[in-house]
Amino acid sequence: xxxxxxxxxxxxxxxxxxxxxxxxxxxxxxxxxxxxxxxxxxxxxxxxxxxxxxxxxxxxxxxxxxxxxxxxxxxxxxxxxxxxxxxxxxxxxxxxxxxxxxxxxxxxxxxxxxxxxxxxxxxxxxxxxxxxxxxxxxxxxxxxxxxxxxxxxxxxxxxxxxxxxxxxxxxxxxxxxxxxxxxxxxxxxxxxxxxxxxxxxxxxxxxxxxxxxxxxxxxx
Numbered sequence: 001x002x003x004x005x006x007x008x009x010x011x012x013x014x015x016x017x018x019x020x021x022x023x024x025x026x027x028x029x030x031x032x033x034x035x036x037x038x039x040x041x042x043x044x045x046x047x048x049x050x051x052x053x054x055x056x057x058x059x060x061x062x063x064x065x066x067x068x069x070x071x072x073x074x075x076x077x078x079x080x081x082x083x084x085x086x087x088x089x090x091x092x093x094x095x096x097x098x099x100x101x102x103x104x105x106x107x108x109x110x111x112x113x114x115x116x117x118x119x120x121x122x123x124x125x126x127x128x129x130x131x132x133x134x135x136x137x138x139x140x141x142x143x144x145x146x147x148x149x150x151x152x153x154x155x156x157x158x159x160x161x162x163x164x165x166x167x168x169x170x171x172x173x174x175x176x177x178x179x180x181x182x183x184x185x186x187x188x189x190x191x192x193x194x195x196x197x198x199x200x201x202x203x204x205x206x207x208x209x210x211x212x213x214x215x216x217x218x219x220x
Contacts, residue, residue: 026131026133027132027134030133030134033146033166033171034126034132034164036171037123037124037166037171037173038124039171040170041124042074042124044074044195045073045075045196046071046073046074046195046196046197046199047071047072047074047123047193047194047196047197048070048071048192048193048194048197048199049191049193050190050191050192051068051069051070051188052065052066052188052191053065053067053187053188054187055184055186056184056185058184066083067083068082068084073199073204077092078090078092078204079204085099085100085101086098087100089204089205090204091110091205091206092110094107094108094109094220095108095109095110103213104214104215105206105208105211105214105215105216105217106219107217107220108219108220109220123173126148126150126164129153129154130150130152130153130162131150131153132149132151133148134146134148135163137168140174143167143174144167144168144169145174146165147163147165148164148166149161149163149164150162150164158180158182159180160180160181161178162178162179163176163179172190173190174189174190175189175190
């Protein structure tokens with residue numbers, strides 16, 4: 001699987017999958033903690049964060065790793081995600097997926113329906129469609145992390161569990177690990193989260209001049 005496929009799989013087959021069932025919480029403490037996390041992110045109109053994606057495959061000693069940056073404007077549904085292999089750009093109506101290795105830009109409509117998730121609510125995807133329980137705290141360096149394990153109510157998903165680790169001081173997500181049914185683990189480590197940064201409006205617009213020579217494929 002190439003780099004673009006890795007990113008697309010995680011964003012669109014896991015965290016960004018449609019979840020339409022009502023949430024059935026199984027742990028009051030986990031529910032209270034996730035409510036604090038949601039409230040923290042909901043207090044930001046714009047968000048900028050760096051992330052590292054690590055993919056661990058069964059029976060392979062070398063992990064795949066890629067870094068990127070996420071920019072979003074929550075109220076308008078706009079986002080810009082950039083990595084070494086691809087960019088995802090949306091002005092709230094249209095999404096452009098820039099596949100750098102394939103030299104191609106795929107154009108689709110942004111899904112703003114109430115039952116669909118997008119990068120705009122990547123920090124609150126857990127609010128519907130999951131059961132969750134608290135797990136023992138963990139420590140990474142000087143950070144004390146609360147741990148919540150989520151299982152999707154829709155068993156047809158390609159993954160069976162998501163492990164969230166949350167900074168107990170800031171109520172920000174430290175990382176999220178997705179456990180695929182095939183044994184692959186996808187971990188997003190989120191760093192340098194900035195709330196309400198000044199982001200230029202044109203950050204959320206696709207400019208063909210920034211991607212010269214790429215084929216535009218309109219899938220709308």
